[in-house]
Amino acid sequence: MSAGWLAIAGLGPGDEALVTPEVSAALAAASDVIGYIPYVRRVAPRAGLTRHESDNRVELDRARHALSLAAGGARVVVVSSGDPGVFAMASAVFEAIEAGEPSWRGLDVRVLPGITAMLAASARAGAPLGHDFCAINLSDNLKPAALIERRLRLAAEADFAIALYNPRSVARPDGLDQALAVLRAACVDSRPVLFARAVATPAESLRVVPLPQARGEMADMRTLVIVGSSRTRLIERPGAPWLYTPRSAA
């Protein structure tokens, strides 16, 4: 049996100019690409490459499928958007390994980093993550809403800039409004909030509003939200203002 391998690769936010050469090389060497439908479709078809598209919310099944193929000698790339290690497929693969076939622990598994959504959004707006920050996934499929609220309160108390992933979905239309209400209660100022939608794609749009005016309806499933710290500033200018957090805390 030939030596299979499994790479868990980040495709970045959308623009091909943000895909690392390391990821492109893995895709060029792969026999199989596996992932959520829109991510797999970002990989061009070619002879010798099988593309396996799967639905959302079947991450563990997808991970086990990828591991089985690699164990059988295939050269497998599991694709995520952004970075695979941030609220994406890398953890699902390791969960599948830990609970799965003992032989899977001997496989050649590599995680190939990518430009995660908050870095792309921050770059487009300026530098809102230039000082201490945190990243919180608002999806409550995998954690209780009370834990999300507690983390938001503590993050505000620590005065982190806060990147909110998966801020809104059809299943949780009120999740972001609840999060913003927690932050408004914890923060007396009107720090800026960035709604960055579909960054690095043709549909990109950016909007900055003060926290008191931020509303859940300003985000959809393709939006990344960054709530500034108390020190985050706007620079007014001819075009859209720049948003940045100074390096200094005082």
Add this chain to the structure above:
Amino acid sequence: MSAGWLAIAGLGPGDEALVTPEVSAALAAASDVIGYIPYVRRVAPRAGLTRHESDNRVELDRARHALSLAAGGARVVVVSSGDPGVFAMASAVFEAIEAGEPSWRGLDVRVLPGITAMLAASARAGAPLGHDFCAINLSDNLKPAALIERRLRLAAEADFAIALYNPRSVARPDGLDQALAVLRAACVDSRPVLFARAVATPAESLRVVPLPQARGEMADMRTLVIVGSSRTRLIERPGAPWLYTPRSAA
């Protein structure tokens, strides 16, 4: 006068395979590259390109120099390692713009994201940042030690995985030991701590130890430290164990 521009670009952690095509294209189009000495030296010399090397800790001078050149029509790339928006040059450039010439607000300034150290380190070790996490800069040049300690305590209380940037320097030999003491007092368990040194370079080394055994001397200026959350796990295997944080909080 020809139209100058300024790009603030992330070179990633070291390996050229982790430099995005967007950054490579900006460097190929530049007339001037500016940055801290070791980062500027990662850009190959060529006809038509002037490389400006500057010492560390002169970020604002460097930013003003870059802005002046761009205002004069130069095509300028300010280089950072990792991502320029995370504890790097992007905030310094916006600070310089805000306090500088009003005309600088009309310049073409772009931030080009890169693979920041915590994403590269996480990928090499597995997926320790697979659930909610924060990033804290331990440098106390720009913030008081008491604020760092407070953030660490709140981050532990929120049960974030914690990425520690600039964990140790000659000027602050005890900073990481103090941070680890705060975390040991706040965390009763023996969660794993990753010391990732010089990731994606020939000098790369990784070490994982339980929090009670973590010591400041395990890090140097080239190390990124990731302290797991209470849920971060090790998968034992023939080689180095994999480190990951499950997607679920319960």
